[in-house]
Amino acid sequence: MFEIPEDRSHSQTFKVVIIVLAIVAILTLLITIFTEQAFSKSVSNPSYITGVVSRSxxxxxxxxxxxxxxxxxxxxxxxxSGHIVEVLQQPGNVVSKGEVILLLNNPKLQRAMETSELALLEEQSNLQLVKAESRQALEDQLGMIRLAKVRLALAQAELTAHEKLKENQVxxxxxxxxxxxAWEKEDAVLQMESSRLITLKQTRKSIDESAMYRLEKAKKQRELLVSEVEQLSITASMDGMLTELADDLDIGRYLDEGQVVGMIADLSSYYARINxxxxDAEFVAPGLLATVSIKGVDMPGLVSRVEPTVTNGSVEIDISFTGSLPASVRPNIDVNAVIEVASHQDALVIERPVGVIRGHRDYSLFVLNEARQQFETRHVSIGDISGDKALVVKGLAQNEQILLQVPSHxxxxQQFSIGEIDE
Structure with a gap:
């Protein structure tokens, strides 16, 4: 059998109506609240960003x-030159002046040194012999002169006697x-022997000097070979740290003369080499103040050198320190540096607009005309730039507003109203 539905009561219908009206009221209230918030945000936060010219x-x-x-x-x-016998130091070791770093061996050089010692002894003996011969030759010549003087004196006496006898007609x-x-003959002999003595002195002097030169040459040769043998022990030339040592210094390897095997650094004074x-290099010059961060410690310094050439887009500068460095510093540790290029007090400063990339240039910026409520272009000279701040040289006054980012459309x-920004 089919059941006939009963009619709803008036009370149930009234409840449904009340519920529907309540839902509509709540929705209306929510829409109103969200609309007001959106409107207030659009008023308080305009879609464009401005910067204010200030003094700082x-x-x-x-x-x-x-x-x-x-x-x-x-x-x-x-x-x-020689073969490596022993490597006594490694990079990072602190060494004193004269401390041995490498030991070499060269038997041929050592034999040459021994031979030079024998040559030196030979030249010493030769010099003694030459000097003895010179003394003997000079003594002999002096004896000849003395004999010639005696003969001349005798001839003089005979001449005097003959003159008296001639006077007496004897x-x-x-x-x-x-x-x-006879007297003239003996006088000539004396003059000849005296002249021979002068020549002999000059000759023997040259012979003596030649022997002395050969002796000095033998001494120098021996000293050179002794020094070369001593240099088989490669030592530190000063106090410092061994910062570099060649990688291929294997025992037994042959090293030639003049070969670079390492580097030693003085630990008492440093400078910072910065890239x-x-x-930026065009603004840096010697004498500028700088701060170098060394292991978290900031050390003051001055720019001492600016490399004139560019390498791979960077320039090297040197910073010398004006104070004492921490005792923990070591060569070649990484450091950061900040160089103060310029400092301005009580200057006109703005936030850097989009497109203002380099300093000391003229730019066309949109400046707010408050009377007309529109932005108008104006030529502005920008000086130094630091981060997101820029120095105004000309073209703006304090408290004026500029548009930091111009919409592409x-x-x-040349000018547009504020309202056109959001169109």
Whole structure:
């Protein structure tokens, strides 16, 4: 059998109506609240961003990175060639002046040194012999002169006697003449022997000097070979740290003269070698203040050198320190540096608009005309730039507002109202 549905009561219908009306009221209230919030946000937060020209200090600095470099570094070279016997030091070791780093062996060089010692003894003996011969030759010549003087004196006495006898007519003129000739002969012999003595002195002096030169040559040769043998022990030329040592220093390997085997650094003084970008380098000059961060410690310094050439887009600068460095510093540790390029006090400063990339340029910026409620283009000279701040040189006044980012659809306009920004 089919059941006939009963009619709803009036009370049930009334409840349904009340529920529906309540839901509609709640929805209406929510829509109203969200609409007001959206409107308030659109009023308080406009879609465009402006910057206000203000007066403040502006410090312009650039940063770089690099390493701590010792002021004094010396290469370690081989003076003598030889085979490696022992490697006594490794990079990072602190060494004293004269401390042995490498030991070499060269038997041929040692034999040459022994031979030079024998040659030196030979030249010493030769010099003694030459000097003895010189003394003997000079003594002999002096004896000849003394003998010639005696003969001359005898001839003089005979001549005097003959002159008296001739006066007394005892001897003839011929006898007197013979006596004069004999005297002249003995006088000539004396003059000849005296001249021979002068020549002999010069000759023996040259011979002595030649022997002395050969002796000095033998001494120098021996000293050189002794030094070369001593240089088979490669030592530190100063106090410091062994920062580098060649990788292929195997025992038994042969090293040539003048080969670089390492580097030693003085630990008493350092400077920082910093790399900066080529675009920043044009603003850096010697004498600028700088701060170098060494293991978290900031050390003051001054720019001492700017490399004139660009390598791979960067430029090297050197920073010397004005204070004492921490005792823990070591060569070649990584450091960061900040160089103060310029400092301005009480200057006109703005937030850097989009498109303002480089300093010391003129830019066309949109400046707010409050009376007309529109942005208008104006030529503005920008000076130094530091981060998101820029120095105004000309074209803006304090408290003026500029548009920091121009919408693309208004970029070609010279002016536009505020309302057009959101269109």
């Amino acid at each position: 200090a502006l410090t312009v600095a650039i940063s770089g990175y690099g390493k701590l470099v010792p002021k004094t570094q010396r290469g370690i070279n081989t003076i003598s 001897i003839s003129t011929l006898d007197l003449h013979k006596a004069k000739v 900066i970008t080529a675009s 208004l970029a070609s306009r």
